[in-house]
Amino acid sequence: MRKQFILLLVLACWGAGTWGAVPHEKKYADYVNPLMGTLSEIQLSTGNTYPAIARPWGMNFWMPQTGKMGNGWAYVYDHYRLRGFKQTHQPSPWINDYGQFSIMPVVGNKITEEERASWFSHKAEIAKPYYYSVYLAEHDILTEITPTERAAFFRMTFPESDESRIVIDAFDRGSYIRILPEENKIIGYTTRNSGGVPQNFKNYFVILLDKPLEYYAVWKDGKLCEGKELTDNHVGAIIGFKTRRGEKIHARVASSFIGFEQAERNLEELGELDFDGVKAEGEKVWNKVLGVFEIEADLDQMRTFYSCLYRSVLFPRMFYEYGADGKPIHYSPYNGKILPGYLFTDTGFWDTFRCLFPLLNFAYPAMNAKIQEGLLNTYKESGFLPEWASPGHRGCMVGNNSASVVSDAILKDITPREYHLPLYEAMLATANSCHPKIKSTGRYGYEYYNKLGYVPYNVGIKESAARTLEYAYDDWCIAQVGKKLGRPQAEIDLYLKRSQNYRHLFDPEHNLMRGKNEDGTFQSPFNPLKWGDAFTEGNSWHYTWSVFHDVQGLIRLMGGNQNFVGMLDSVFQVPPLFDDSYYGGVIHEIREMQIMNMGNYAHGNQPIQHMIYLYNYAGEPWKAQYWLRQTMDRMYRPTPDGYCGDEDNGQTSAWYVFSSLGFYPVCPGSDQYVLGSPLIRKARIHLENGKEIVITASDNRADTPYVKELKLNGKTYGKNYLRYGDLQKGAVLNFRMDNKPDRKRGIGIQAYPYSYSE
Structure with missing residues (x-):
């Protein structure tokens, strides 16, 4: 009888909203559909939008990429293959993008857009303003992203494989990549833009992994090259690990239009939080802004x-x-x-x-x-x-x-x-x-x-x-x-x-x-x-x-x-x-x-x-x-x-x-x-x-x-x-x-x- 009384008391307090004196937070962001308007093409726009995974007014957005490099329609709802996860600054497909590079987890040395592309389903996709998740079917990899204003946290869940890889694509029109294996780090810059920049424009990025690199290489125009550093028209990197099924690898990513030192400083936006901590912080920020x-x-x-x-x-x-x-x-x-x-x-x-x-x-x-x-x-x-x-x-x-x-x-x-x-x-x-x-x-x-x-x-x-x-x-x-x-x-x-x-x-x-x-x-x-x-x-x-x-x-x-x-x-x-x-x-x-x-x-x-x-x-x-x-x-x-x-x-x-x-x-x-x-x-x-x-x-x-x-x-x-x-x-x-x-x-x-x- 005493146990039943305690249980009823607890339920009554919880129902009255007094449990722990914590008010219920209204989750306005749950009403948001970032995919609204993405079923668009040149001939007919239903928004000409893409799922912008970002903070309000944030410097960097992230998006899943279905379109080829340089295509202003970078994510279209009725396309079913993803080529990467792109840092984007695109305001409109007509204006196109700048300061862009991408990250793509794969299995095997699949470097080019076509090689690494994977089928996906919207049924295995979650898009919220502060969080994106999708299952890459051809690689058996779950990819999750949660951003801050200038940085982002990736969490990639791999299958059991000796060839689990992450491809970094710095895009064409002039790019640089460098692998620092002793620091589990990749740095680089991209110059790909569509106008509106001076000659010295670069977007400098830094990627920090939480697992030692067991394999790494740089590449140019989709082909592997010797060394750890490369500058050319279109370069990138591929890094790899042996993974057990369900193993999660995290990447902390940030960029800067000022330089590598500033990119490292921007990486500090992630603080000491883990992936779920940054995600929760992003949700809170969005609910506050939307909750006006x-x-x-x-x-x-x-x-x-x-x-x-x-x-x-x-x-x-x-x-x-x-x-x-x-x-x-x-x-x-x-x-x-x-x-x-x-x-x-x-x-x-x-x-x-x-x-x-x-x-x-x-x-x-x-x-x-x-x-x-x-x-x-x-x-x-x-x-x-x-x-x-x-x-x-x-x-x-x-x-x-x-x-x-x-x-x-x-x-x-x-x-x-x-x-x-x-x-x-x-x-x-x-x-x-x-x-x-x-x-x-x-x-x-x-x-x-x-x-x-x-x-x-x-x-x-x-x-x-x-x-x-x-x-x-x-x-x-x-x-x-x-x-x-x-x-x-x-x-x-x-x-x-x-x-x-x-x-x-x-x-x-x-x-x-x-x-x-x-x-x-x-x-x-x-x-x-x-x-x-x-x-x-x-x-x-x-x-x-x-x-x-x-x-x-x-x-x-x-x-x-x-x-x-x-x-x-x-x-x-x-x-x-x-x-x-x-x-x-x-x-x-x-x-x-x-x-x-x-x-x-x-x-x-x-x-x-x-x-x-x-x-x-x-x-x-x-x-x-x-x-x-x-x-x-x-x-x-x-x-x-x-x-x-x-x-x-x-x-x-x-x-x-x-x-x-x-x-x-x-x-x-x-x-x-x-x-x-x-x-x-x-x-x-x-x-x-x-x-x-x-x-x-x-x-x-x-x-x-x-x-x-x-x-x-x-x-x-x-x-x-x-x-x-x-x-x-x-x-x-x-x-x-x-x-x-x-x-x-x-x-x-x-x-x-x-x-x-x-």
């Missing part, structure tokens, strides 16, 4: 939300290391020097200015403060703010959207004050110049833009209308910072005037934006469905809405709310017709629009992702609520084909994170979020300042996308936007959802979000 958002929704919605949030905190990646004094230092991909301070890379602002960086400002401001310091360092080292960095300036996309990224952080007082003026000066310099070699950095065509108010269509500058529209918004951003810093009024007025340059491209005949020639005539002929040409990865139906800062000005140009809403409606009503002649064939972005059965709405690419929210500016917010819910429900899944286009460094993911909470930053640089339709039932957001935002959405189901009522801090709230400052103080948002639109709520001009013209 506690949400309650359907299981698949939970999985999609946290998978998207995981993607949102991978990039931009750290490109700094900690020196002997514990202070941040970095190798500069802009001038090849070793310099103090933070640096971040691997993001394209054409994508991520829209809501990825606003998400950092909202939920992770301390990290973005470091990123802003890193942007200033980029300017100091190159003379320009970056637009697409990987790791240095890359020739990709259009716009000067660093102005948006910098201004939003300054205006929200996230950037340290000592960097406000230097970053403002960097914005001015970048806005009035163009990189001599990389036309996507700075403002290509700025001379025309500053003189005429637009970049002409017929002067040899491609995608001129897209550039003009984005430059105009960026000028508004510059003006807002100028106001905050008390700059001369003439300077502020200049950029405010330029912020209205979007008007030059508006064609009242079509109610659309259109390229304009140097003499002031519109481009002719004009096909609103033509992708590219005057626009970037989209057509006029997509880019016309790129007036983030002055939607009311655009509404007036279109003739008022009714016409504006009609044009918004038409995006969904026009069939998915297109003209691909600019590209000479159907690019994947076109195909992704075509197959989604949402007319000409192309959510798989970034230019139109804010468009649905614009119904709020014209008095019909219920249409935004309907189409937002359609987009979330139909275009996102926590599966390998889970995205409707390129995920793009967290932007498409951050759209889902914001939208599922019920609001979105249409105009970064303003203090407003435009309201939508919350997908979640409940959310608790833990802000860095210690405050909390609590969101509830009663009666929220698939058939109730419409907002019947919203209360803010207990009071009925009728506006179509929320303010950043109000939310940062802590707030309670109570949505009441319905299956019918409320055509009386949010219809007056006093409810409309910010526009410069108002």
Whole structure:
């Protein structure tokens, strides 16, 4: 009887959560599917992602490699052979990789990619943000990886064999390898990159084994060579052991862009922990970062939300290391020097200015403060703010959207004050110049833009209308910072005037934006469905809405709310017709629009992702609520084909994170979020300042996308936007959802979000 009483007491304490006074840790990372979006190819992207096994914003990621060396599609879900486990810094298959090398356990002297490749099954694969495991069937080896920010721990379980081996591949285009058998160590460097680096670029790596090397050799171009050291186009090493079945061999791995000594220092991130200790630490880090958002929704919605949030905190990646004094230092991909301070890379602002960086400002401001310091360092080292960095300036996309990224952080007082003026000066310099070699950095065509108010269509500058529209918004951003810093009024007025340059491209005949020639005539002929040409990865139906800062000005140009809403409606009503002649064939972005059965709405690419929210500016917010819910429900899944286009460094993911909470930053640089339709039932957001935002959405189901009522801090709230400052103080948002639109709520001009013209 006494034993039964004790047992019941123990069970009661455990059930009440008091066992050992240890609270239950919520494992948000368990909802994440790192394979979301990996079923992609050149012709059709369902994300163009790979399973990034990493720490949040980590310098080095690790991934299983199904593709051949140099293939940007390095892991594709429906491929069934693994060639290695690669340290990667790839932000996108279109940008490709740099600083890459791989490790592959095998049985026998199988060196080349084809020789060492092994069949595997997703049923024998575990992918979590902080841990990856897979069974290599042809070698009978279980491989596990768990990383830190700059190092990683491998655990390889071998069969019984006299020829258990590990192949280290430093890749081609110039590499070095050296075996130190007395230290159970291999060091080397790789220079394989896809651009954006100076001549002295190297990624130095060190691999430390916990078992004495019983066999070792270096190799070149897949063939064994004599000696312990080798430098050539494509070199590597192979080391070996005799193993009993089930024997585990551990490898500690780290790398550095600074040198071998720094790589050894980075190896210290693993500390004295064993594999499971590093794995547990990684899980804890991820749960803390993801746990900023506690949400309650359907299981698949939970999985999609946290998978998207995981993607949102991978990039931009750290490109700094900690020196002997514990202070941040970095190798500069802009001038090849070793310099103090933070640096971040691997993001394209054409994508991520829209809501990825606003998400950092909202939920992770301390990290973005470091990123802003890193942007200033980029300017100091190159003379320009970056637009697409990987790791240095890359020739990709259009716009000067660093102005948006910098201004939003300054205006929200996230950037340290000592960097406000230097970053403002960097914005001015970048806005009035163009990189001599990389036309996507700075403002290509700025001379025309500053003189005429637009970049002409017929002067040899491609995608001129897209550039003009984005430059105009960026000028508004510059003006807002100028106001905050008390700059001369003439300077502020200049950029405010330029912020209205979007008007030059508006064609009242079509109610659309259109390229304009140097003499002031519109481009002719004009096909609103033509992708590219005057626009970037989209057509006029997509880019016309790129007036983030002055939607009311655009509404007036279109003739008022009714016409504006009609044009918004038409995006969904026009069939998915297109003209691909600019590209000479159907690019994947076109195909992704075509197959989604949402007319000409192309959510798989970034230019139109804010468009649905614009119904709020014209008095019909219920249409935004309907189409937002359609987009979330139909275009996102926590599966390998889970995205409707390129995920793009967290932007498409951050759209889902914001939208599922019920609001979105249409105009970064303003203090407003435009309201939508919350997908979640409940959310608790833990802000860095210690405050909390609590969101509830009663009666929220698939058939109730419409907002019947919203209360803010207990009071009925009728506006179509929320303010950043109000939310940062802590707030309670109570949505009441319905299956019918409320055509009386949010219809007056006093409810409309910010526009410069108002």
